[in-house]
Amino acid sequence: xxxxxxxxxxxxxxxxxxxxxxxxxxxxxxxxxxxxxxxxxxxxxxxxxxxxxxxxxxxxxxxxxxxxxxxxxxxxxxxxxxxxxxxxxxxxxxxxxxxxxxxxxxxxxxxxxxxxxxxxxxxxxxxxxxxxxxxxxxxxxxxxxxxxxxxxxxxxxxxxxxxxxxxxxxxxxxxxxxxxxxxxxxxxxxxxxxxxxxxxxxxxxxxxxxxxxxxxxxxxxxxxxxxxxxxxxxxxxxxxxxxxxxxxxxxxxxxxxxxxxxxxxxxxxxxxxxxxxxxxxxxxxxxxxxxxxxxxxxxxxxxxxxx
Numbered sequence: 001x002x003x004x005x006x007x008x009x010x011x012x013x014x015x016x017x018x019x020x021x022x023x024x025x026x027x028x029x030x031x032x033x034x035x036x037x038x039x040x041x042x043x044x045x046x047x048x049x050x051x052x053x054x055x056x057x058x059x060x061x062x063x064x065x066x067x068x069x070x071x072x073x074x075x076x077x078x079x080x081x082x083x084x085x086x087x088x089x090x091x092x093x094x095x096x097x098x099x100x101x102x103x104x105x106x107x108x109x110x111x112x113x114x115x116x117x118x119x120x121x122x123x124x125x126x127x128x129x130x131x132x133x134x135x136x137x138x139x140x141x142x143x144x145x146x147x148x149x150x151x152x153x154x155x156x157x158x159x160x161x162x163x164x165x166x167x168x169x170x171x172x173x174x175x176x177x178x179x180x181x182x183x184x185x186x187x188x189x190x191x192x193x194x195x196x197x198x199x200x201x202x203x204x205x206x207x208x209x210x211x212x213x214x215x216x217x218x219x220x221x222x223x224x225x226x227x228x229x230x231x232x233x234x235x236x237x238x239x240x241x242x243x244x245x246x247x248x249x250x251x252x253x254x255x256x257x258x259x260x261x262x263x264x265x266x267x268x269x270x271x272x273x274x275x276x277x278x279x280x281x282x283x284x285x286x287x288x289x290x291x292x293x294x295x296x297x298x299x300x301x302x303x304x305x306x307x
Contacts, residue, residue, distance in 0.1 A: 012296055015249035019258035022242035027265035029235025032227035039224065042093040043207060044215050047200035048228065050086055053237035054197040057190035069187050073180070075195075081179055082195020084172030085240075090200070091165035099158020107162035108259060109142030114170045115256030122174075125253065134257065134295025141287035142260030144280065174252040176244050185245040193240060254296050261288040 036045065062070060096104045112135055119125040176192045183191065208214060246255045264285030267278045293299035 011249050012298060015246040015255070016258070016292060016296075018242045018246040018249075019255055020261075022239045022246065023258050023262050024265045024268075025242070026235045026239040027262050028269055029231045029239075030266055031269065032230040032235075035224060035227040036231055037093075039220075040215050041207075041212070042090060042097070043200070043203050046086060046090050046093065047197065047204045049089065049232040049236050050082075050193060050197040050200050052229065052232035053240070054190065054194040056233045056237045057186065057193060057241065061186050061190040064186060065184065069183065073183065073187065073191055075191075077179055078191040079195035079198050081172055081175045082192040082197070083199040084168050084175065085192060086196035086200040088165045088167075088169030088172060089196075089236075090203075091161045091168060095158045095161035095165060097158075099156070099162060104162050106143070107159055107166060108262075109139055110163070111166050111170060111256045111259045112138045112142075112253070114166055115174075116253040118170065118174055119251055119253040123251065125251070130294050130297055130301055133301060134291040134293070137291030137294065138257040138260050138288050139291075141284040141289075141291060142263075144287065145260070145263035145284035170252060170256060173240075173243060173247060173255075177247050177252075185241060185248060188248075189237075189241045189244045193237065250296065254292065257288065257292045257295060261285045264288075 040048065058070075092104065095107070116125070116131065116135055120127060125131070172192070176188050180188045180191065204214075243255065261284075264281045267275070267281040271277050290299070294301060
């Protein structure tokens with residue numbers, strides 16, 4: 001199954017709203033991550049995130065569609081596709097550890113390029129002036145929102161891990177839709193996140209076999225519990241479900257354009273919590289939004305006059 005990039009105006013509007021909501025929820029998980037990341041090894045945190053997200057979505061899938069889809073779906077394929085998503089999350093942690101947050105932000109801003117490249121190569125999407133203009137605006141908006149005051153980006157191993165994360169997650173998200181054409185969005189998301197949980201827990205078990213101790217949660221309180229739930233159920237389970245719903249409507253390329261508005265959503269959340277307003281992030285989000293509208297043909301580059 002190839003994702004059809006074209007969509008009706010109503011479907012496109014719905015898909016873009018889903019993207020915005022997905023990115024807003026995903027952004028809400030980033031401040032929570034600061035509390036959790038120091039407490040766990042990257043592999044253990046990755047497995048816990050994927051496991052909690054899967055445990056949240058599986059019962060919902062069961063309640064909505066019953067047992068039959070769960071027993072008839074291709075679980076080996078679901079584990080394989082989910083492994084790409086889990087691998088992408090792991091690569092991101094490794095990249096940030098080696099290159100810092102600016103490197104993560106710089107490389108993540110290339111996700112629309114990867115998404116569009118996949119559609120051109122695999123779905124036959126034509127390269128048009130509107131597509132190129134929208135893509136350039138989205139990437140420019142993403143770079144405009146970067147905080148280089150936190151230190152310059154590293155172009156070494158950290159950047160390589162971050163780019164591997166972008167490619168793995170983008171390709172895994174596309175396969176979540178294309179590899180399971182007969183499944184509903186909740187089925188696709190629950191299946192692949194369960195696959196990601198199985199793959200990442202296998203890594204933790206392998207570590208344990210080599211003497212790495214399992215984490216202790218004895219000192220965790222309600223702040224840590226709330227943070228991990230937001231970082232997993234919210235930023236993975238719910239955000240990924242909305243993300244997959246949007247991809248099914250407009251394709252992986254247009255969906256990834258929304259990733260570059262994430263700094264604006266983070267700023268909104270911090271502003272609501274008493275932080276300061278950042279006009280540069282607001283401008284960057286407006287540029288990304290303009291790119292989204294142009295790339296999808298919702299805002300024509302030029303209007304031909306008729307006589």
